[in-house]
Amino acid sequence: MIRSELIQKIADENPHLYQRDVEKIVNTIFEEITNAMARGDRVELRGFGAFSVKHRDARTGRNPRTGESVYVEEKHVPFFKTGKLLRDRLNGK
Amino acid sequence: MTGKTLTRMDLSEAIYREVGLSRNDASQLVESVLDHMSDALVRGEQVKISSFGTFSVRDKAARVGRNPKTGQEVPINPRRVLTFRPSHLMKDRVAAGNKR
Numbered sequence: 073m074i075r076s077e078l079i080q081k082i083a084d085e086n087p088h089l090y091q092r093d094v095e096k097i098v099n100t101i102f103e104e105i106t107n108a109m110a111r112g113d114r115v116e117l118r119g120f121g122a123f124s125v126k127h128r129d130a131r132t133g134r135n136p137r138t139g140e141s142v143y144v145e146e147k148h149v150p151f152f153k154t155g156k157l158l159r160d161r162l163n164g165k
Numbered sequence: 166m167t168g169k170t171l172t173r174m175d176l177s178e179a180i181y182r183e184v185g186l187s188r189n190d191a192s193q194l195v196e197s198v199l200d201h202m203s204d205a206l207v208r209g210e211q212v213k214i215s216s217f218g219t220f221s222v223r224d225k226a227a228r229v230g231r232n233p234k235t236g237q238e239v240p241i242n243p244r245r246v247l248t249f250r251p252s253h254l255m256k257d258r259v260a261a262g263n264k265r
Binding site for chain 1: 168169170171172175176179180184186191194195197198201202203205206207213214215216217218222244245247249251254255256258260263264
């Protein structure tokens with residue numbers, strides 16, 4: 073499923089809403105989650121999962137092709153942990 | 166970094182602000198979006214949200230695990246797990262936003 077298919081499903085279920093509003097609604101949800109993580113906040117959606125930011129220390133990496141050492145700066149990366157309900161549903165529980 | 170935790174309520178609030186729906190309708194739409202994504206994943210589909218990221222379901226084979234406390238071997242059944250791969254845009258925005 074891609075973003076446009078998700079928008080279509082929501083639009084079909086809500087014939088009283090304009091298509092452009094449905095687009096805005098779906099986009100707002102993903103935009104808010106990204107904005108929260110960009111601020112270093114967590115987003116917890118019980119039953120679905122939680123988005124958080126993990127810190128990665130600086131390290132000396134290696135170019136796998138040349139074997140050359142390269143310095144990799146510390147950084148923050150997005151992380152998602154599946155919620156219990158969804159994890160159980162994936163396994164038919 | 167403010168270290169806050171957002172919930173469904175904050176997402177509904179954003180929809181109320183951006184689109185002007187009632188908070189009640191907004192929260193029902195948040196739920197529908199999460200339900201459709203979950204249903205697709207349970208069917209084994211990938212959920213690909215451009216410029217956000219991709220959720221995919223992977224099959225894990227059975228293996229022998231170990232209770233780290235007792236050292237006892239325990240069988241781990243085959244199972245399906247969900248992985249999220251953030252888009253480059255999200256990675257860049259999260260990295261830039263948290264840079265000190």
